[in-house]
Amino acid sequence: MMRRLVKRWFAAGSAGIGIAVLAAAFFFGTAFSASAMVWSDGRPLIQARDLAGTGVYDEFDGPAERAEFRHPAGVLVLADGGVLVSDSDNHRIRIVRDGGVSVFAGVPVSLLADDAGLPAGALVDGPSDTSLFRHPAGLAADRSGNIYVADAGNHAIRKISPSGDVTTLAGSGVLGHRDGTGSGALFHYPTDVAVDAAGNVYVADTLNHAIRKISPRGEVTTLNALSDRTVEVYDGVVVPAGGFADGQLTQALFNEPSGLAIDAKGNLYVSDTGNQRIRYIDFAAGTVTTVAGGGDPAENALYVQGDYLDGPAPLARFNSPKGIAADGDGGLFIADSLNHAIRYLKDGRVHTVAGHSAAKYGHRNGFDTDVLLNVPVDVAVDAAGNLVVADKFNNRIRTVEFVSLPDDRPADGTVRVLLNGEPLDFEQPPAIRSGRTMVAVEAAADALGYAFGRHDGDIILTGDGVTLALAVGRSGLTRTAEAEGLPLEASLDAAPFIRDGTIYVPLRPLAETAGFKVDWHKETVTVILRK
Secondary structure, three states, X not given: OOOOOEOOOOOOOOOOOOHHHHHOOOOOOOOOOHHHEOEEOOEEOEEEEEEEOOOOEOOEXXXXXXXXXXXXXXXXXXXXXXXXXXXXXXXXXXXXXXXXXXXXXXOOOOOOEOXXXXXXXXOEOEEOOOOEOOOEXXXXXXXXXXXXXXXXXXXXXXXXXXXXXXXXXXXXXXXXXXXXEHHHOEEOOEEEEEEOOOOOEEEEEHHHOEEEEEOOOOEEEEOOOOOOEEEEEEOOEXXXXXXXXXXXXXHOEOOOEEEEEEOOOOOEEEEEHHHOEEEEEEOOOOEXXXXXXXXXXXXXXXXXXXXXXXXXXXXXXXXXXXXXXXXXXXXXXXXXXXXXXXXEEEOOEEEEEEEOOOOOOOOEOXXXXXXXXXXXXXXXXXXOOOEEEEEHHHOEEEEEEEEEOOOOOOOOOOOEEEEOOEEOOOOOOOEEEOOEEEEEHHHHHHHHOOEEEEEOOEEEEEEOOEEEEEOOOOOEEEEEEOOOOOOEEEXXXXXXXXXXXXXXXXXXXXXXXXXXXXXXEHHHOEEEEXX
């Protein structure tokens, strides 16, 4: 039976939120194993697509390809395939489901506007369609189907019940720092939340430089030490700043933490944005360690200088890492916002998954290194192990799909060819000649969309306005494109040959001319064709 190579975005299910739908939405990764990824040159093979959004900074509900967002800041994947989005500058929570975008919580049509005529937020509890938020950011869910929102602009943590009622779990809308219960607690621009199996809600209290904990009883406590560092940003203007210290949790210091993720052990990863590090809180040991990133803050600087470097985790460098997501294989995906990239931390090394450093940003879908992002600020893992990305400055929700290989590979070492995820069934098995994969010409033509013919001894392949001419024993190829007119001569690494009455031709040049992306997986003797 044919198996899919590139896992597709799974279809949305029920229309309701339902406890059962959300119960599997977030806990401790997925069934997908990162070890199944196909890697090339230190990066996994991927394909990026737009899930929703046109790129226009506005608000529009409807078909996903026509929807509009204003700086989406958080994403949460539901078990039915729906994706919740914190539409930050529209001050509401949206949902992408069944190919459309609609309002999940918050006033559907802006009733409040600022002096520029843009939507203005507020703190109002109640039914989902009359509630109000202000710059909502990170999202999380518990096992009972409740959604938690880091309502950054309201300095509060909000809760959306399975029935759609919005309440304020902690905070009062006034910024500050104070432990306490419910509205007695104060926060300062919290930007992410995470929930453990016991129902404790952890908060990245960003401008307090603190990790807070809200117990199931609503009691808010601060887990780490608070920074007393100040920085003179202008002559005579001194502002509070975060600090850095590993060690005992009660003595640890953070600098604008903005991303949280619970791992399979129930411990907490922290994206320590201002320190350009990924930190790890081991609750049993009561310690904080740095697991990736580094750099020293310049004198009188608010933040550690950002940089970009893959490799061993202590040497890796980030530039404003924000949202993070743990997978089911012990790895961590990181929205490295100002490097315009998604990074992956596993087994003590950091790899780039999608995007590039700050030198290359924008919007472009496609394969592998062709993909461009623009300030990705959050990332989530779906049930297939692929990624959903809040691509903030592109005003889009993107997906990143990973290439993996079917398990049922031939045991005899036969070359396997996968075309858009489907193994090609050749009557005559592929061969290796001069280090190149050679396949029967008629099978290659059929798979790649060419018409096959013969003329004056030449092999003629025609498709999509391009004609290719090859010959047995000749290491040359003539390519003629209707739009270009003049034929172009190219050299082949391996000449076509005849075996047992069958003509074999090199697969790669024919596939690349037809617009396919071609990769070779040496370990499993597999050619991967994608288009």
